[in-house]
Amino acid sequence: MSAKITLDKDTKQKLDDYRTSATLTGEQIVFKTFPKKLQDFVDSTSNPQSPFHLSNASHSTDATVYPTPSTTEPDSKKRKLDSGAVKNGVAACSSNDIQHAKHPGMMLSNKHMIAVHETLKRECEILVDLCDKVKLWINLSMPNGDNFGVQIQEDCLSELHRSQETALNLRDAARQDYLTRAKICTKVMKYPFVEDYALSLKEHDERQLFMARQQLHDLRSVYAVLTDILHKNIDKIRSPKGNNSGTMY
Known part of the structure; x- marks a missing residue:
């Protein structure tokens, strides 16, 4: 009969260090990063200096058809x-x-909306990355067996996964905007004397800026829900074995 293979002392120590590092990172995100992101989003779009402020819509659209260089x-x-x-x-x-x-002919893209989309994409990517780190922490803290504490951890993992899906869907807004805008631009180029096509382009850009601001609010809501759920169930997340009674908040 072959001998059982076990971890050597050095490898076990590295795994323990990795688990400890993941725990510290996860708790730092839950208690420091998530609340800070939530606070950063609260009043950011109401400032006229913010790129998400609707006042930027009036001067960001150029419906001119330029000669090809x-x-x-x-x-x-x-x-x-x-x-x-x-x-x-x-x-x-x-x-x-x-x-x-x-x-x-040539039509210029909306440079302001490009910058807005880049900001949104970056925030979505940050949210996905933060959720991955918290999910790693929770997965590594799961004990063997099936008890109530583990169920709470799994529910929290499901909420983190839903948050990532929301962020990925919001990140796709830029692609959809560019495709729709390109179709309107082709109409403007084909019928340059039909003013309604140029007006529809301006309305489209204004709507996209409004939607981008709303998407930023959606990200804030995601952070709010995650912060609330994780904080209320933090004891069950940290020590699932010692929490075999009660329900998830």
Whole structure:
């Protein structure tokens, strides 16, 4: 019969240190980072200096159709591309080739909304990362067996997972905005004398800024719910074996 394999002393010490580090990180996030993020979001959008303030919508949209900038590619390269040069079995084409474009004009993106989306994406990524660290702490503190304390931990993990899904869905808002805006821009380029298309672009940008502010409020709500649930059940999260009575708050 083969001997049982066990952890050597050095490896066991490293695992214990990792578990201790995960615990300290998790508790730091629950008691310091989550409340701070909650406080940071409270009045951030009501300040006129905030990029999320609706006053920015009036001057951030440019519905002008500009002439396409001239290309600076060498004539020899243009001739090769026009002749249908083939590379690795695929016809080569210029990424900025507008020779055969149906509407070769150019419209500028909304730089203000790009910055707003980048801020939202960064906040969503931060939330996902923080939840991952708290989930690791809770998973490592789970004891063997099935008792009430473990059930509380699993419920908290489910709430953390739902929070991550919310953050990932909010992060996708930028892609949806760019796609919808591009469709409106093509209408403006195709029918530059129809003022309603230009107005619809301005209304779209204003709506997106309003939605971005609302999404920031949604993130604040996520932090509020997580902070409340984790703080109320912190004893059961820390010591699930000693909490076999009561219910989850």
